Amino acid sequence: MKNEISRYTFYKNKYGSELLIDVVQLKDIKKFLKTGTIHTLTYHDITFITEGKGDFSIDNLLYEACPGDVFFSKPGEIRNWDKDHIMNGYALIFENEFLSSFFKDDLFVQHLSYFNPGKIAARLHPEESLFKRLLQLVSNIKEEIGLYGRHGDHLLRAQLYEILMLLDRIYIEKGTKESIPKESSNLHISRFIHYVGQSFKEHRSVRYYADRLCITPNYLNEIVTISLQVSAKQYIHRKVMEEAKRMLTYTDIPVSGIAISLNYDTVSYFVRSFREHTGQTPLVYRKTHKP
Incomplete structure (x- = not known):
């Protein structure tokens, strides 16, 4: 049985010199998926379904994918799609740096409604005419990469930007923006969410994140509570519990190993904390949710 989730990184030198954007057909990447399709990515992915119907899950949310669907996933989210029944489509993939370095904004991608850090997963089903337009734009990117590769950086950014803005x-x-917290309008909140996503396993104190933001813990807690309707401490704890749920659902790592991975002092403390958060022990949760 598998104890680790397959992790795929961006093939930066696929076309010779470094290029941080690509378009791949689903039918072409099926053979590269390791045994079992549960995996995580280190880059952003927008998947366009064109043929077939089947399950598509991102973290703990399961969808029935069909032609015309668009799925969005962020780095680190756990994905799984039915490669036997989802016959084809396109994956538009890119590293955050491809855009952030150009726009001089590290959080440019995170400010997009569907890549907002406050959301776990997202699906969109545009009107048929819009979906066809998006597919044409994706095809243009694929053609541009094939013809010019790295030499077409600026045009590729422009084409990607058009797709991202149209989808937004x-x-x-x-x-669907109703379910997105208001943090996107607040730079401190956006950076707090970003930093927690990077460091929640090692750092759980509100003061640590307040120091990184150069504000007081009280002020951080105040703005987080107003924007996210939970305290800063509760938000950090929720991120830890989300990761625990992922590991219980998608791996066979023992509870003791998960406790160590999440930097709990003792296994019993982790079990007690998890039960207080979910109402179930880790073992019961795993038995109930594991595919």
């Missing part, structure tokens, strides 16, 4: 507009028009 559609996503907001569909009303």
Whole structure:
């Protein structure tokens, strides 16, 4: 049985010199998926389904994918899709750096409604005409990469930007932004979420993140509570519990190993904390949720 989730990194030198964007067809990457399709990515992925129907899950959310669907996943999220029944589509993948270095904004991608750090997963089903338009834009990127590769960096950024903005507009028009916290309008909150996502396993004190933001713990707690409706401490704890749920659901790592991975002093403290958060012990949760 597997104890680790397959982790895929970006093939930066696929076309010779470094290029941080690519378009791949699902039918072409099926053979590269290791035994079992549960995996995580180190880069951003936008998947367009064109043929077939089947399950598509991101973290603990399960969807029935069909042609015309668009799925968004962020680095670190646990993905699983039915490669036997989802026959084809396109994955538009890119590293955050491909855009952030150009726009001089490390959080440019995170400010997009569907890549917002406050969301776990997202699916969109645009109108048919819009989906066709998106596919044409994706095809243009694929063609540009094939013709010019790294020499087409600026044009590739422009084409990617057009897709991202178009999807953002559609996503907001569909009303899905209602479930997105208000943190996107607050730089401190955005950076707090970003830093917690990077360091929650090692650092759980509110003071640590307040120091990184150069503000007081009280002020951080105040703005987090207003924006996210939970305290800063509760938000950090929730991220730890989300990771624990992922590991219980998608791996066979023993509870003691998960406790160590999440830097709990004792296994019993982890079990007690998990039970207080979910109402179940880790073993019961695993038995209930593991595929």
